[in-house]
Amino acid sequence: MQEILETIYYKMTAISAIVDHPEFLIMYALAFVLLYLGIKKGYEPLLLIPIAFGVLIANFPGGGMGVISPDGQGMVPVNGVMKNVYEMSLPEIAHDLGIMNFLYYALIKTGLLPPIIFMGVGALTDFGPMLRNLKLAIFGAGAQFGIFAVLLVACNFFTMQEAASLAIIGGADGPTAIFTTIKLAPHMLGPIAIAAYSYMALVPVIVPLVVEGLYINGRRILPGLCTKKELAINMKEQDKLYPNKTEIKNMQTLKIIFPIAVTTIVAIIVPSAVSLVGMLMFGNLIKEVGSSTSRIFDAASNTIMNAATIFLGLSVGATMTVDAFLNWTTIGIVTGGFFAFGLSIAGGILLAKIYNLFSKKKINPLIGATGLSAVPMASRVANEIALKYDPRNHVLNYCMSSNVSGVIGSAVAAGILISFLG
Numbered sequence: 001m002q003e004i005l006e007t008i009y010y011k012m013t014a015i016s017a018i019v020d021h022p023e024f025l026i027m028y029a030l031a032f033v034l035l036y037l038g039i040k041k042g043y044e045p046l047l048l049i050p051i052a053f054g055v056l057i058a059n060f061p062g063g064g065m066g067v068i069s070p071d072g073q074g075m076v077p078v079n080g081v082m083k084n085v086y087e088m089s090l091p092e093i094a095h096d097l098g099i100m101n102f103l104y105y106a107l108i109k110t111g112l113l114p115p116i117i118f119m120g121v122g123a124l125t126d127f128g129p130m131l132r133n134l135k136l137a138i139f140g141a142g143a144q145f146g147i148f149a150v151l152l153v154a155c156n157f158f159t160m161q162e163a164a165s166l167a168i169i170g171g172a173d174g175p176t177a178i179f180t181t182i183k184l185a186p187h188m189l190g191p192i193a194i195a196a197y198s199y200m201a202l203v204p205v206i207v208p209l210v211v212e213g214l215y216i217n218g219r220r221i222l223p224g225l226c227t228k229k230e231l232a233i234n235m236k237e238q239d240k241l242y243p244n245k246t247e248i249k250n251m252q253t254l255k256i257i258f259p260i261a262v263t264t265i266v267a268i269i270v271p272s273a274v275s276l277v278g279m280l281m282f283g284n285l286i287k288e289v290g291s292s293t294s295r296i297f298d299a300a301s302n303t304i305m306n307a308a309t310i311f312l313g314l315s316v317g318a319t320m321t322v323d324a325f326l327n328w329t330t331i332g333i334v335t336g337g338f339f340a341f342g343l344s345i346a347g348g349i350l351l352a353k354i355y356n357l358f359s360k361k362k363i364n365p366l367i368g369a370t371g372l373s374a375v376p377m378a379s380r381v382a383n384e385i386a387l388k389y390d391p392r393n394h395v396l397n398y399c400m401s402s403n404v405s406g407v408i409g410s411a412v413a414a415g416i417l418i419s420f421l422g
Helices: 002-011 015-020 023-039 045-058 090-097 099-108 113-124 128-132 134-142 145-154 160-171 174-184 186-201 203-212 235-241 251-269 271-289 291-318 328-358 365-369 377-389 396-421
Strands: 075-078 081-084 213-216 219-223
Touching: 015 023, 023 045, 023 186, 045 099, 045 186, 045 291, 075 090, 090 099, 099 291, 113 174, 113 271, 113 291, 128 134, 128 251, 128 396, 134 328, 134 365, 134 396, 145 160, 145 328, 145 396, 160 174, 160 186, 160 328, 160 396, 174 186, 174 271, 174 291, 174 396, 186 203, 186 291, 186 328, 203 213, 203 328, 203 365, 203 377, 251 271, 251 396, 271 291, 271 396, 328 365, 365 377, 365 396, 377 396
Parallel strands: none
Antiparallel strands: 075 081, 213 219
């Protein structure tokens, strides 16, 4: 009887495996932290909650919900035999490796979902603020500084492809990071996706840290990059002092022409970025055309976008198994990703400071800080900071100008990296 009970204990439950391998507890803790940030703190819940739950279910021994990453030759263990996963049909993957591997190899590994999500992002994006303040779009380019700065450092510790996949975290765009990693370093997808989305969720913490500095109990421990005088620059007052001489007479027509023109230009200059930028602009185009495309706009921005987000989050989370996460490579990714993110914010701020040296019309550095692709959270955080220093200083629309341009900037940066290293 005792032997039977022991057999049940060891073979029918995960308790013995967890006791023998306590590192599983670390993964559960990570999943619970991410769930807390998504549920309680409200940090990117639409993505963080599916990713966190994917991490949780992937790390129960015997559950078969973890994504099995292939080795350099594409080989994975299947019932004790090594098979080339790229030669297996999707039904075989589903039968031999489980449903989560099926979703991963069908939707993520093929690169399908990131462009689909970009289409939804485009359908939800209004480029109007950027078109009204086109000069501010340059800060979306300046904020990509962190990508290339970290790339130069990371290539000393990783291969160039791995370093590029790590550095793209600085663009603050989850789908772009996933798409780039699939193309250049697919074995690093799990840690990079977790780092990218975690730092995106922590925008309300990281942006004030770079802008204002670190405060503990009211004491400033680390200085920020912006002074109180700079943060109090009122953009509406600057507009009154130095009004824009260019008047847009037909904004709606311009908003329709814009996605077509951007897609054409990017396709000629950086063809490898078309899969992201093209889908982004297509989503935006069907939004701006109006009632004649309202049905497909509704599908792109709701049904399709929501379904893609669910499968992306769960599949990416399921790649975060014990073997994939608990290693020095992951620590390097998390560390490098943080610096890429912070340096991108700093790059936008410094570009705004340089601009102010040569222009009579001053720019609030917060606009530079929002050149990230984290739309619209970065702009909302920047607006809250500005209101602290001047209750009349609403900079949201100005920040959105650089913020939405950052979406294009990060996709183009990804295209450049893929072109040179893919």
